[in-house]
Amino acid sequence: MQSITGKRFRLADVGDMLLHILRFIKNNLSITIVVNAVYNRATLSYQKVRCSSYPQIRGRLQVQNNGTMSLGDDVRFNSSLSSNFVGLYKSCTIAVTSKGRLQIGDGSGFSGVSIYCDAAITIGRYVNCGGNVSIWDTDFHPLNAEDRRVNDVTKIISVPIEIGDDVFIGANSIILKGVKIGARSIIGAGSVVTKHIPADEIWAGNPAKFIKNISTNS
Numbered sequence: 001m002q003s004i005t006g007k008r009f010r011l012a013d014v015g016d017m018l019l020h021i022l023r024f025i026k027n028n029l030s031i032t033i034v035v036n037a038v039y040n041r042a043t044l045s046y047q048k049v050r051c052s053s054y055p056q057i058r059g060r061l062q063v064q065n066n067g068t069m070s071l072g073d074d075v076r077f078n079s080s081l082s083s084n085f086v087g088l089y090k091s092c093t094i095a096v097t098s099k100g101r102l103q104i105g106d107g108s109g110f111s112g113v114s115i116y117c118d119a120a121i122t123i124g125r126y127v128n129c130g131g132n133v134s135i136w137d138t139d140f141h142p143l144n145a146e147d148r149r150v151n152d153v154t155k156i157i158s159v160p161i162e163i164g165d166d167v168f169i170g171a172n173s174i175i176l177k178g179v180k181i182g183a184r185s186i187i188g189a190g191s192v193v194t195k196h197i198p199a200d201e202i203w204a205g206n207p208a209k210f211i212k213n214i215s216t217n218s
Contacts, residue, residue, distance in 0.1 A: 036060050051075075052106070058083035059091055067096040067117065072106035072125065079112070086131035086171050088112035100137075105165065116140075119177075120160035127163055130171030130189060137161045137177045164199060173208075184214060 040057045047063045050070040055061075059080025063069070078084040079092040092113050096102045100117035105125035112131050115121065118138035129135075142148050142155035159178035163169075167181050170189030175181070180196045187193060188204025188211070197203050202211040 062091050062093040064095045065102075066098045067100035067102070069094070069096050069102045069117075071104050072108070074107045075104055076109040077113075078110065078131075084111040084131050086111065088131050090114075090132070111171075118156075118158040121163075122161070123163045124165035124167065124183065126165055127167045127169070129169045130173070132172045133169050133175070134173075135161060135163075135175045139177065170204075186214065 036057070036059060040061050041054070043061060043063050044051060044054075047065040047069070049063060049065055050068075052071065053073045055071055055075040055077060057077045057079055059078070061077050061079050077092045078088065081088050088111055090112050092110055094102070094113075094115045094117075096117045099119070101120040102115065102117040102123075103121070104123045105127065107125055108123055108127040108129075110129045110133070112133075113129050114132075114134040114136075116136045116138060121135060121137050123135075137160060138158035139156055142152055143157070144155060147155040157177065161175060161177065162180045163175070164181055164183035164185070166184045167187070168185075169175065169181075169187045170191065172189055173187050173191040173193065175187075175193045179193050181187070181193070182197060182199030182201070184200050185197050186202045187197075187208060188202065190206070191204050191208040192206040193203065193208045195207070197208070200214045202214060203209060204211055
């Protein structure tokens, strides 16, 4: 094999070079995994997050907890761009204000989720959230334009959210304030949920609308 500089390389030399490159990548990935694990443990401890058991986290979890946040057993967070091939565009970000209460049940999983809790958000057991789901229990800003001009935070409306056990929320969906989703219901991808959804139903759309019941035999 002839190089640009005129020197000859054997295929074995090229193979050795590739092997060194692969080892370098592997070693750096291992270092990244260790650094992320240390970062996540420090974050959960510093932010005073109550964990029944340490969650499974791929990537770095971003948490700002000024209220109360608790995680059940076997909670999972895909929090790096490559951790879910549905196409994540950010890490998992969770913010709980001083008056907020966030509770996540056993076995629930999230990918690139955005959770903002200003009142209360209760997520049941074995809830699955697709990539880039947002769960917000507040309007963030006053509805009245004059109140927004002066940033009157006392006029911001926040209402608790409740998500039942075994709910599946499709990718890129948004769950807005005051919503209750019954157990085992499914939210189609890209939906915006603005009202209560009973148990065992499929809803989808913007705003989300009833599609059909889920048969207990299916």
